[in-house]
Amino acid sequence: MSKKFSKPGIKGKKNRQSIFTIVKEAELFPFLIETIKDKTRTKLKAMLTHQQIKVGKEIITQHNHPLKIEDKVTVSWDGPFKKENYDGIKIVFEDDDIIVINKRSGLLSVGSEKEKKQTAYRMVTSHIQNDNPVARLFVVHRLDREASGLMVFTKNKNAQEDLKASWVKTHPKNIYLAVTEGTIEKDEDTIISYLRESKALIVHSSKNPKEGKKAVTHYKVIKKNEFYTLLEAWQETTLKNQLRAQLKSIGHPVIGDKKYEAKTNPIQRAALHLRKITFIHPVTLQEITFETKVPEDFLMLFRQRYYK
Numbered sequence: 670m671s672k673k674f675s676k677p678g679i680k681g682k683k684n685r686q687s688i689f690t691i692v693k694e695a696e697l698f699p700f701l702i703e704t705i706k707d708k709t710r711t712k713l714k715a716m717l718t719h720q721q722i723k724v725g726k727e728i729i730t731q732h733n734h735p736l737k738i739e740d741k742v743t744v745s746w747d748g749p750f751k752k753e754n755y756d757g758i759k760i761v762f763e764d765d766d767i768i769v770i771n772k773r774s775g776l777l778s779v780g781s782e783k784e785k786k787q788t789a790y791r792m793v794t795s796h797i798q799n800d801n802p803v804a805r806l807f808v809v810h811r812l813d814r815e816a817s818g819l820m821v822f823t824k825n826k827n828a829q830e831d832l833k834a835s836w837v838k839t840h841p842k843n844i845y846l847a848v849t850e851g852t853i854e855k856d857e858d859t860i861i862s863y864l865r866e867s868k869a870l871i872v873h874s875s876k877n878p879k880e881g882k883k884a885v886t887h888y889k890v891i892k893k894n895e896f897y898t899l900l901e902a903w904q905e906t907t908l909k910n911q912l913r914a915q916l917k918s919i920g921h922p923v924i925g926d927k928k929y930e931a932k933t934n935p936i937q938r939a940a941l942h943l944r945k946i947t948f949i950h951p952v953t954l955q956e957i958t959f960e961t962k963v964p965e966d967f968l969m970l971f972r973q974r975y976y977k
Contacts (some may be wrong), residue, residue, distance in 0.1 A: 685747055686802055691740040697724065698732035700742070720749040726799060743800065750799065755792050761959055766828045766952050767821055768793060768806075769959050774817040774938040779808055793822055809833055809948075810840075813910060815926060818845070818943025819959055823951065831951035839956065842947035845902045845912055846891075848940035848967050849921035850933055853898040856890045860915045864908050871928060872910040874918035884911045892971045897924060899967060901944070913941065924970075936966040 689704060701713045701722070708716075720728045723743040724736065728750050736742065757776040762769040770793060772778060777788040790806060797804045806822050807829035823829040862874040865881035875881055885905035892899040898921065902912055910929075916922055917929040923941050925934040947958040 684745070684802065687744045687746070688801070689742040689744070691736045691738055691742065694738060695736045696732070697722070697729060697734040697736055697742070700736055701744075705744070716744070721745045723750060723799070741800065755796065757787075758789050758792050760793075760796065761819065761961075766825065767823050767832070767950065768797065769819060769821045769946070771961055772812055772817055772820055774815060774941075777814050778812045778820060789820060790822070797824060810836065810907075812943055813913070813941065815913075815923075815928070815939035816845075816941040816943060817938075817964065818941075819946040819961060820943075821946060821948060828951040832948060835949040835951075839948045840907055841903055841905055842945070842958070843903060843943060844945035845904075846940075846942045846944045846963060846967060847900055847902060847912060847916065847923050848936075848970060849898045849900065849916055850896075850924055850931060851898065851921050852893050852895060853890055853900065853919075853921050858888060860884075860886045860888070860919060862915055862918055864911060864914055866909060872908070872914040874914045882906075882908055884908050884915060886912055886915050894971055897970050899971060913939075935970060938966070940964075940967055940970075942967070 691700070698713065698717070701717075702710060705713065714732075716722060717730050717732065720730060721744060722729050723745075724734060724740055757773045759771040760768065761771055770789060772789045779790045780788045790808065794804075794806045797806060804824065806824065807826060809821050809823060809829060809832050812818060812820050821832070823832055862876060862884055863878055863881035864872050864874055864884045866872050873881070874884070883906065886902055887904075888900045888902040890898055890900045904911060913923055913926055913929045917926075922929045922931040923939050924931055925936065925939040926941070927934070931939075942961070942964050944963065945958065945960045947956060949956050
């Protein structure tokens with residue numbers, strides 16, 4: 670049994686696909702012969718050679734590739750599948766309801782009026798549409814363009830609503846890493862201030878409750894030297910540019926963060942990374958956590974040989 674989908678192509682080009690669910694174990698080429706009766710053996714061999722067949726997410730050209738029950742075989746009728754280049758994101762986890770990625774610094778998480786194509790959202794959408802050309806992606810949260818790190822999206826509206834509803838309970842467990850200019854004296858502290866955004870889209874931090882929304886950030890120093898401080902931070906509130914604005918307000922902006930008056934840029938990026946993310950899975954209702962390694966370019970700044 671097949672399901673056919675049509676996805677609009679560029680300049681009117683078709684991109685018709687059919688998806689077949691395996692109900693008994695078989696080899697790929699015999700399955701194609703039995704299932705696609707209006708194509709000759711020669712044509713089906715050519716489609717394999719020309720990379721028009723996928724099993725799951727993988728393009729397969731091997732005739733005797735084993736098929737297991739519940740495998741999905743996708744046929745592209747109008748040409749080879751494109752090998753997507755997801756330059757800027759790495760897929761960390763994926764199931765039927767959610768997808769977790771690691772985003773690089775400099776990439777927008779979601780489109781803006783000025784930039785709609787090169788975004789994490791667009792890349793992940795392209796990825797899920799390789800399996801289902803009419804699949805949609807739903808935003809749960811955002812990550813600053815200047816920041817790298819973990820993000821979670823959902824594949825359906827219900828999952829998005831459920832995940833957003835539980836987000837307030839779990840977001841304080843999310844851990845950011847930042848490298849700041851200068852040596853922060855206190856090894857642990859809490860920053861409480863009030864944030865407002867200017868017409869120039871810069872967030873300003875104030876101690877006056879009348880001058881913005883309350884923002885609470887906790888931090889702990891991991892490493893420091895005479896030039897920089899590496900810290901981890903977690904937030905009770907999730908306001909725009911919160912950590913960046915508050916670190917600037919205590920005289921230690923994130924390195925490379927020109928928007929918030931950083932004077933140095935030793936690693937050619939803003940040193941802000943969402944290292945750990947925790948949330949409640951919208952279907953299993955289990956609390957799950959994903960972590961990344963500390964970015965190597967962050968650690969480089971605290972190695973003695975770097976300064977020789």
